[in-house]
Amino acid sequence: DTGVSQNPRHKITKRGQNVTFRCDPISEHNRLYWYRQTLGQGPEFLTYFQNEAQLEKSRLLSDRFSAERPKGSFSTLEIQRTEQGDSAMYLCASSLDPGGINEKLFFGSGTQLSVL
Amino acid sequence: QQQVKQSPQSLIVQKGGISIINCAYENTAFDYFPWYQQFPGKGPALLIAIRPDVSEKKEGRFTISFNKSAKQFSLHIMDSQPGDSATYFCAAQDTGGFKTIFGAGTRLFVKA
Numbered sequence: 001d002t003g004v005s006q007n008p009r010h011k012i013t014k015r016g017q018n019v020t021f022r023c024d025p026i027s028e029h030n031r032l033y034w035y036r037q038t039l040g041q042g043p044e045f046l047t048y049f050q051n052e053a054q055l056e057k058s059r060l061l062s063d064r065f066s067a068e069r070p071k072g073s074f075s076t077l078e079i080q081r082t083e084q085g086d087s088a089m090y091l092c093a094s095s096l097d098p099g100g101i102n103e104k105l106f107f108g109s110g111t112q113l114s115v116l
Numbered sequence: 117q118q119q120v121k122q123s124p125q126s127l128i129v130q131k132g133g134i135s136i137i138n139c140a141y142e143n144t145a146f147d148y149f150p151w152y153q154q155f156p157g158k159g160p161a162l163l164i165a166i167r168p169d170v171s172e173k174k175e176g177r178f179t180i181s182f183n184k185s186a187k188q189f190s191l192h193i194m195d196s197q198p199g200d201s202a203t204y205f206c207a208a209q210d211t212g213g214f215k216t217i218f219g220a221g222t223r224l225f226v227k228a
Contacts (some may be wrong), residue, residue: 004159031214042122042205042218045159056214091159103209104150105216107159 026096122219137205
């Protein structure tokens, strides 16, 4: 168990550029989540995958955001035409579907995005 | 819409003292209440969790107290240590749900 891995750890970009983040979940975990965390706040849910299927997207996720999880393994989160308000820590978490029983999330260390 | 309200925002406790963090929720469909601990530069990590069919759960120095009628729950850290200095988040999840809703967090500093 090597934990949830996120890359890059830090990303600085100019407003209007596109950025892509990667998340490698714990290998046997079939659920994968993206959260966003701003300074002084708790993580906010963005989207959720069960294997390769994206089952839920938050209203926080504008059309500029897209997430994929091909083959149910790693996931990518892309932000197009970045805005300064996109600056935040983007956290990935994974879990093993407990079959309806409340679950434990395993978080990565996040990607800190700064939009200049 | 803040479904889980957490207080205080920050807390300073002397080494050996008791740290108490409080949370309140609105959605009665919530049935699982985890607490996460986050150190700077790291993602949150599950610390302890409780279901509403019990009023208290203890793991080592960490205790959750749960009041279902008041829709409130709290984290108590006994014998607080400098290594406990971190941000603590209460959270809530509904039956069979996939979405964990987090509180805004409490920054705890334990003075040596």
